[in-house]
Amino acid sequence: MSGTFTKAMARNVFYGGSVFFFLLFLALTFDTMKALPKTDNRHNLTPSAAAGKHIWETRNCIGCHTLLGEGAYYAPELGNVYTRRGPDFIKAWIQAMPTNAPGRRQMPQFHLTDQELDDLVEFFRYTAGINTQKWPPNIEG
Amino acid sequence: MKYQSQAVALPYFIAAIALFAGQVIFGLILGTQYVIGDFLFPEIPFNIARMVHTNLLIVWLLFGFMGAAYYLVPEEAETELYSPLLAWILFWVFLAAGVLTILGYLFVDYNTLATMTGNNLLATMGREFLEQPLLTKIGIVVVALAFLFNISMTMLRGRKTVINIVLLIGLWGLAIFFLFAFYNPTNLVMDKFYWWWVVHLWVEGVWELIMAALLAFVLIKVTGVDREVIEKWLYVIITLALVTGIIGTGHHYFWIGTPEYWQWWGSIFSALEPIPFFAMTVFAFNMVNRRRREHPNKAAVLWALGTGVMAFLGAGVWGFLHTLAPVNYYTHGTQITAAHGHLAFYGAYVLVVITIISYAMPILRGRAANSPRAQVLEMWSFWIMTISMVFITLFLTAAGILQIWLQRVSETPMSFMTTQDQVALFYWMRVWAGVAFFAGLVTYVTSFFVKGESKPLIA
Numbered sequence: 001m002s003g004t005f006t007k008a009m010a011r012n013v014f015y016g017g018s019v020f021f022f023l024l025f026l027a028l029t030f031d032t033m034k035a036l037p038k039t040d041n042r043h044n045l046t047p048s049a050a051a052g053k054h055i056w057e058t059r060n061c062i063g064c065h066t067l068l069g070e071g072a073y074y075a076p077e078l079g080n081v082y083t084r085r086g087p088d089f090i091k092a093w094i095q096a097m098p099t100n101a102p103g104r105r106q107m108p109q110f111h112l113t114d115q116e117l118d119d120l121v122e123f124f125r126y127t128a129g130i131n132t133q134k135w136p137p138n139i140e141g
Numbered sequence: 142m143k144y145q146s147q148a149v150a151l152p153y154f155i156a157a158i159a160l161f162a163g164q165v166i167f168g169l170i171l172g173t174q175y176v177i178g179d180f181l182f183p184e185i186p187f188n189i190a191r192m193v194h195t196n197l198l199i200v201w202l203l204f205g206f207m208g209a210a211y212y213l214v215p216e217e218a219e220t221e222l223y224s225p226l227l228a229w230i231l232f233w234v235f236l237a238a239g240v241l242t243i244l245g246y247l248f249v250d251y252n253t254l255a256t257m258t259g260n261n262l263l264a265t266m267g268r269e270f271l272e273q274p275l276l277t278k279i280g281i282v283v284v285a286l287a288f289l290f291n292i293s294m295t296m297l298r299g300r301k302t303v304i305n306i307v308l309l310i311g312l313w314g315l316a317i318f319f320l321f322a323f324y325n326p327t328n329l330v331m332d333k334f335y336w337w338w339v340v341h342l343w344v345e346g347v348w349e350l351i352m353a354a355l356l357a358f359v360l361i362k363v364t365g366v367d368r369e370v371i372e373k374w375l376y377v378i379i380t381l382a383l384v385t386g387i388i389g390t391g392h393h394y395f396w397i398g399t400p401e402y403w404q405w406w407g408s409i410f411s412a413l414e415p416i417p418f419f420a421m422t423v424f425a426f427n428m429v430n431r432r433r434r435e436h437p438n439k440a441a442v443l444w445a446l447g448t449g450v451m452a453f454l455g456a457g458v459w460g461f462l463h464t465l466a467p468v469n470y471y472t473h474g475t476q477i478t479a480a481h482g483h484l485a486f487y488g489a490y491v492l493v494v495i496t497i498i499s500y501a502m503p504i505l506r507g508r509a510a511n512s513p514r515a516q517v518l519e520m521w522s523f524w525i526m527t528i529s530m531v532f533i534t535l536f537l538t539a540a541g542i543l544q545i546w547l548q549r550v551s552e553t554p555m556s557f558m559t560t561q562d563q564v565a566l567f568y569w570m571r572v573w574a575g576v577a578f579f580a581g582l583v584t585y586v587t588s589f590f591v592k593g594e595s596k597p598l599i600a
C-alpha cells in the first residue's frame with residue numbers, strides 16, 4: 001500500500017462502505033418482507049401449525065434433523081416429510097420411537113398426545129407448502 | 142503486564158480452555174453416535190450432546206473474546222481497566238450461567254427446561270445454536286452490556302487506537318445482533334431469515350472485526366512493525382469483510398422460502414467473502430517477514446500465522462466451495478456444511494483466541510515468553526490439532542460428496558438413512574481424527590505445566 005492511500009482514507013472507506021452496504025441490505029430485507037406472502041405459505045399457517053412449531057422447538061427436533069436444509073445432519077430432512085410420508089406414517093413413526101434396533105441411530109420417545117401429534121403434522125403440512133425454489137432436488141431430501 | 146488490571150483476563154482464558162475441552166469431549170460423543178447409533182442412548186441423545194457441543198463452543202469463544210478485551214483494551218488505551226471488580230463479578234456470573242445451562246441440558250428434559258425457564262412467555266428455544274433458555278439469553282445480554290460498558294469506559298478514558306475502536310465495534314455488533322435471538326416469529330420463513338442475522342452476521346460480519354483486531358494487536362507486539370502500517374491494513378480488511386459479508390448473508394436465502402433474486406445477490410457477494418480472509422493471511426505473513434525484532438514467544442507467532450492460513454482455508458476455500466447457488470442446491474444441509482463449519486470455526490475463531498492466549502498468558506504469569514520446552518510442546522499441539530482438523534474436514538467432505546451423489550444426484554436416489562450407512566467408513570475415520578484432535582488438545586493443556594528457564598518480563 002503506497003503512501004498516497006492514507007489511514008484516514010482507509011477509515012472513511014470503511015465507514016462509508018459498511019453503512020452503504022448495510023443500508024442496501026436493509027432495502028433488500030424490506031423488499032423481501034413485502035414479497036414473502038407469495039412464497040412463505042402463510043395462509044396455511046393455522047393455529048394448529050403454530051402449535052406444531054412450538055412442539056418442534058421444545059423437543060429440539062432441529063438437534064438431529066434438518067428443516068429446509070438447516071439444522072443437524074444426523075437424521076432425515078423434514079421440511080418435505082409431509083409429502084414423502086404422509087400424515088399417518090408420521091404419527092405412527094413418532095409413537096413407535098425408539099426402535100431400539102442395536103447400533104441404529106435412535107430417536108427419543110416424546111410422549112406426545114394425539115392433539116400434539118396432529119399439530120406437528122399440521123406444521124409439516126405448512127412447511128411442505130413453502131416455495132423453496134424447487135429444493136430439495138428430490139423427495140428424499 | 143503494563144497495567145495491573147489486565148490480570149483479570151487470566152480467569153477468562155482458563156475458563157475458555159476448560160470449556161474447550163468439554164466441547165471436544167462432546168464432539169467425540171457425537172462422532173461416536175454417528176457410527177454407533179445407540180451409543181449413550183437414551184441417557185444422552187444426539188440432539189442434547191450436539192447442543193452441548195455447539196453451545197460450549199460459543200460460550201468458550203465468548204470467554205476468549207472477553208478475556209482478550211480485558212487484556213488488550215487497557216494496554217491500547219494506556220490506562221487501567223475502568224472496573225476490575227465488575228470484570229470479576231461478570232466472570233463468575235457468566236461462568237455460573239454457562240455451567241448451569243449445560244447442566245440443565247444434560248439433566249433436565251428439554252421440554253421441561255423450556256417450561257421452567259419462561260419459554261411459554263417468549264418462545265426463543267429450540268433453534269440451532271440459540272437453544273439457550275430465555276433466562277440464559279437474558280443473562281448473556283446483561284453480561285454483555287456490563288462488559289461493554291466496562292471496556293468502553295476504559296477506552297474513552299484513554300488512547301483511542303484503531304485496534305481498540307475496531308475491537309469495540311465488533312463487540313458491540315456481537316451484542317446487538319444477538320438481540321435477534323429474541324425474535325422468533327411463528328412464520329418459519331421469517332424465523333429463519335432473522336435467525337441468520339445472529340449466526341451469519343456474527344461469523345461473517347462483526348466477529349471478523351474482532352478477529353482482525355486481535356490479530357493486529359498480537360502482530361504489532363511480536364513483530365514491532367509500525368502501527369501506522371498495521372492500522373491501515375486493519376481498515377482495509379474489515380472494509381472487505383463487511384462490504385462482502387453483509388449482503389453475503391444472501392447465501393442462506395436460497396431455499397428457505399425467500400424470493401429467487403437472493404440466488405444472485407447471495408452468490409455474488411458471498412463469493413467475494415474469501416477476499417478479506419485472504420488479506421488477513423497476506424497481512425500476517427507480510428508483517429512477520431517485515432519484523433523489526435525477534436520476539437521470544439515463537440509459539441504466539443505460529444498461532445498467528447496459523448490463524449491466517451486456516452481461516453482462509455476453512456472460511457475462504459471451504460466456504461466458496463458451496464456458496465454458489467447452483468452448487469449449494471446440492472450441498473445444502475449435507476456433511477459438506479459440517480466440514481466447512483468445523484474448519485472455519487477452528488481456523489478463524491478457535492485459533493485467534495488461542496493466539497491471544499498464547500501471547501498474553503505468559504505475560505499474565507509474569508514472563509515475556511514460556512520456556513523453550515514449553516513452547517515446543519505448544520507448537521506440537523498446534524500441528525496436532527490443526528492437522529487433525531484438516532483430516533476431520535477432508536473425511537466429512539468425502540462423506541458429503543458421496544452423500545450428495547447417492548441421495549441427491551442419482552437417477553434412483555437412496556433414502557437418507559440408507560445413504561448414511563453407505564458412507565459410514567468416513568464417519569469412522571472422522572472419529573479417529575477426532576481422537577487425534579483431542580490428543581492435540583491434551584498436549585496444549587500440558588504445555589502450560591512444563592517448567593523450565595523462561596525469559597523474564599522486560600528483557
Ligand code: HEM
Pocket residue numbers: 071072073074164165168169171172175191194195198478479482483485486487488491571572574575576578579
Ligand atoms: C473431536 C473433535 C470433534 C468431533 C468428532 C466433532 C463432531 C461433531 C459432530 C458429529 C457434529 C454434529 C454434526 C451434525 O449435526 O450432524 C458437530 C457439530 C459442530 N461442531 Fe464439532 N466436532 C469436533 C470438534 C469441533 C471443534 C474443535 C469445533 C470448533 C472449531 C467444532 C465445531 C462444530 C460446529 C460449529 C458444529 C455445527 C456444525 C453445523 O451446524 O454445520 N467441533 N461436531
Ligand code: HEM
Pocket residue numbers: 069070071269344345392393411412414415452455456457459460461462463464465469472473474475478481482483485486489490
Ligand atoms: C470464519 C468464518 C465462517 C464460519 C465460522 C462459518 C461457519 C459456518 C457454519 C457453522 C455453517 C452451518 C450453519 C448451520 O448450521 O446451518 C455455515 C454455513 C455456510 N457457510 Fe460458512 N462460515 C464462515 C465463513 C463462510 C464464508 C466466507 C463463506 C463463503 C465464501 C461461507 C459459506 C457458507 C455457506 C454457503 C453455508 C450454508 C451451507 C448450507 O447450505 O448448508 N461461510 N458456515
Ligand SMILES: [Fe+2]
Pocket residue numbers: 341345389390392393
Ligand atoms: Fe454465511
